Structures are given as C-alpha cells and as structure tokens.
Amino acid sequence: MHRQSIRPRPDWKARMEALGFDFHTIPTDEDPSGVYWDESACWVFSEAEIDLLEEAGNELHKMCLAAAKRIIDERLYPLLNIPAHSIPAIEASWQRHQQGQEFSLYGRFDLAYGGAGHGDGMPKLLEYNADTPTGLYEAAVAQWAWLEDVFPDGDQFNSIHEALVDQWKALLRADRLLADDSDRRGEWEAGRALHLTCAMPHTEDEGTLRYLQDTAIEAGLATKSIALSDIGWTEEQDHLNRRTRSYFTDLEEQEIKCLFKLTPWEWLVADDFGGNLLTLTQRNDIRVVEPAWKMLLSNKGLLAVLWEMYPHHPYLVEAHFDRRAFAAGTRVVAKPLLGREGANISVVTMGPDGRPTTRELDVAGPYGEEGYVYQAWSPVVSARGPDIKGVTRDHHAVIGAWMVGDECRGIGIREDSTAVTRDTSRFVPHRFE
C-alpha cells in the first residue's frame, strides 16, 4: 500500500459536477480553497491487502453484532449511556432483526491500516459509523468515475453502488407496498413511499441523501425526500369511534411509514418528537433506516465491549471505559461516546498512578456530556508527499470500509494533515493492482 502522486485532470471539477457531485469543494478557515475531493494523489493497494480489508470488515461486523447481542442480553446500557426511554424501541428493533424482519442498509468502519510495515500489518478498528455514515457518494460514485477515466484498466474495491441497489431491492421484496410501479405492489393495495430525511440545508448531507434516494429509485422504490424539520406529527380523531391514531406525515399529509434518516438516533430521540418516534418504533408502526438497534453500534462504548469480548483480537485496539485500566506509558485517546467527525478527541499518556501525565492533543467540539470511552492510540498510516498545491507535507489516511447489509463492499479513504480525521478531511481515491 502506497500513496501515488498524480496530476489531477484539468477539468476534474466540471466532470465531478456533471456527476452531480456538488460538494467537491468545502472551504474552511484553514483552507479557504476548500479542497475536499483530492485527486492529486491516490492510494495503491495490492490485491492481498484488499482481501484483508474485506475480510476485516466482514469479521468486525460479525463481532459487532455479537457485541450488540451482549449489550442487550446483559443490559449494559448504562455503560453506553443509552437513555432509558430508548431501550424498549432498541430491544423491539433488535428482536425484529433477530427474526430477519428488520432492515439495515449500510455502515462504515474507520480503520487504521497501512499494509505491511505499518504497525503489525493488521487493520485496526477506530470506530463503527453504523447509523449515519457519509462519504458514501464519494466512495461509491466519485472515485469509481475517477478510476474509469484515469485508470480504465485498473481495479478498485468498490461495488458499493451495486450493493446499495441490491439491498434496497431486498427491502422491496419484504415490503412490496414501497414499489414505485403499481404492478409490483399487491394488486389492490395502496402504495406508500420510502421517505428520506436529513437536516437541511446541509450541502454534504443532502448530497448523500440524494444519492441514497437515487439508489432506492434504481431499485424500484417510490421515494420522497423531506427536510427533517418539515416532518409532521398528525393526530387523527375518529369521532364516531372515539379513536385517535397518530403518525408522522410529510408536507402532503401522506403518512411516513418507512423513513431513511441521515440524522443520528441519539439526536432524534432528544428532539420534541423523539418520544413519538420511539413509541412508533417499538410498536413497529414505522420502519426506520437505520434501525433503532444500530444505536448500540454507533456508540463508541462498543469499542470497550468488543475488547472485553475479543481481547487482543488482531483487528481491535485496546479499549476500556475506565482510563485507569491502561498500563503506565500508554498513549490513550479519549473519545466521547457519541462524538462525531473527530470532535472532542483528546490524547494523553498514562502515568504510573493511573492518571494522565501529558495532554498531547485536544480537539474542541460540542460532545462529551454523555461520557467517554478510552482507546489506546493507534496511528493511521501516513505518507509524505506534495499536496494539491505542491507543498510537501504529511498525509494521514483513514480507511473507511463500507458495509452494505452484512457484506464489506468497498473502501473510501480520507486524508488529513493532522493525525485526527475531521469533517474537513479530504477524500482521496484508491485503486489496486
């Protein structure tokens, strides 16, 4: 695995925009030019390295399912600081999952991996973005189109798009009322739609949402997108029966029965409608993608549960709920249980008395009230080379391994000039030989 500097296509912006990729540039204070899609380099893998990453994704996913089961069986919710009112919905959702009746679309493992010569040569799990992963469009479409154009004879670990379409088709088989084509519905059943929502306006999230909507349309689903804050809660009273029925609605008063949300569960349940969502979820009156049980996997407390279940597993990094469990001299990363995009990460070195000695890194952010999990520092691969402006610097790269359903179907790579990947980290394509 190595980083190859290449000349960006002179017309790459126009080509990306022709694909609908409208967030290839994200200006920041640090970099006003705002390069996000960066094709001045690519990462090159061997096929054996790709095989290993695929295997690691599949294996880690199985381990995470086992960890979810354990959290539920042993009611470890307080360790993860899962709010008590969410638990019945999580358990109902998990029950349906166990019966093969719950639908989950996708997830992304963030891995520290650099091939032979980096650490012990094994991919190491940094976190599982199992609820609302992004960077999907970049991985599934942008880097695919780049490869077609720049290395047409090359290969890439990326059948994410095909996998997403197939996964939606599986949902359609289970819920034929979602069919866009009335012939594929029951003969005399009314249709419904897959609703998709995220907080708007938000260029990147809307781009990801739009892409997911595309894949669902391609699979044959009827779809509608709606801004999160436009979702309505409708109470319908039948005066003759003295019955009340309550449900979520879109702006056309159509009931929302199946909702893909690019907003984390923990935020939704904290909102005013959160209790309603939990009630409908528990009663199976709404299908939410990702399902409620994924709250267990997207919580970083999962890392400590995994380490306890599979200590010294080659794909895991030592992790504990209690920082004092680490040996003196260990560099330890504190991660908020519900942190996102590298925010509120801090790094310390443990002293002999179980207390931190030095504080080496402290990323600002809004998270942390919910508690922390601690993970031994595991450096991501880095390579020195020119950036898109020709300035030589270090490029730290995190591998995102994409799961669709229960299968690892591709990777996407984010690079940063600092050791912690953030929301402004660049997306760099990959290929393998």
Next chain:
Amino acid sequence: MTDQQRKRRRSAHVSTLLVGGAAALMLSGCGGDDVQETEARIFPTVEACLVEFSQQECNSAFEQAKQLHLQSTPRFDTAAACEASMGNGACQPMVLSQPDGSLSNVFVPALMGFMLAKALQPPPQYGAGYIGAGGGYYYPRPIYIDRDGFMYSGRGSLGRAPVSRDSFTQGKTGFGMKTEVRGKSAQVGTTTKSTSRGGFGKSSARFGGGGS
C-alpha cells in the same frame, strides 16, 4: 489467481441520476393531478338506500353491485389469507368454474354494501347500469372494507370508511362520501386531523449536519 478467476471488485455500472440535482427528485413525489373527485352515497343495505332512492333503483343497484363484486373482488386461495387482509369473519367462500369445466374454491371479501357514485355522464363501462336521472346519474359499485377500515370497490381503494366496519353494517341510513377515482385517501367527514411540525431538528441545529 488468473484474471478470469479474480473476483470483480468494482461496480459494473453506477447510475448518475444525480444529474439535474434536486429537480430529478420530484419525479416520484406527488402524482395525481388528474384525480377526479366524485360524490358518492354509500349504503350498507337496500333498506338504507330507500331513504334516498326508489325501491326499483335500490334493488337494481344492489343486484348490479353483487354482480360486479363477483367479477372484480380479489380472490384468495385460503380463508386464512383472506381474513389476514380483511379481518376475522369478513370473508366468504366462492366457487369458481374453470375453463376446463372443473370447479375451484376461493375466498373473497364479503360484500359490505354498495356505493352509488355520482357520474357526470353515464360511464360507458357499466353500459346501461346507471340509475337516476334529472339530478344526475349514479352508478352502483360494490363495497367491502378491510381489517383496517379502508373501503374498496373491486380492486380500487376508496379511502377510509366513514365509520367502523361494525357500525357500518348496522347502519340504517347511508353515508355521503367524497371519493377520489384515483385512490388517494378520501376526505371523510367524521374524522378530524391536526398536524404539528418542527418537532425534529433541534439537536441537528445544535450540532450541525448529521452525517459522520
């Protein structure tokens, strides 16, 4: 491993529906500009019909509704499959004669009543089956109600029943209903709806986008 044996790792095809951005999204949103609203009267029995129409009209409408019901109602292989959709005790057996002369047993939703839908002009598909004159033409349609209280005629949905199924069958008079020919749920006078919005999004506003 040879190239032939090597597993293909890249998508063979990636859609670019995103071209055109948001405009493309609306394609599958709302259809139904050509929805036509129809006034309809719904009767559980001939007796209920008599309040508003003549004996002859009601008898004729009921007979026609029964015939249409046998022709157009969905058929289920088992009573259980039928009841799963329609509700307990809401199905009846029907014997079908096959083209080869054999007979088969199926289950159909029980006829729950009939509807007299007001037609602006006599609908050709029912030939001379319409009734009424002067104030307008009405054509009879069979009605059945599923376990969730939705009304159907043939294979088309008419929207929610104005009352529960039990009170419908016990009704002594008819119910007025606006039905929409193309299936959107009908306005029903006995229910009220209130919708509040803005109950999601506070947390997102605090933290920013939700993707990670």
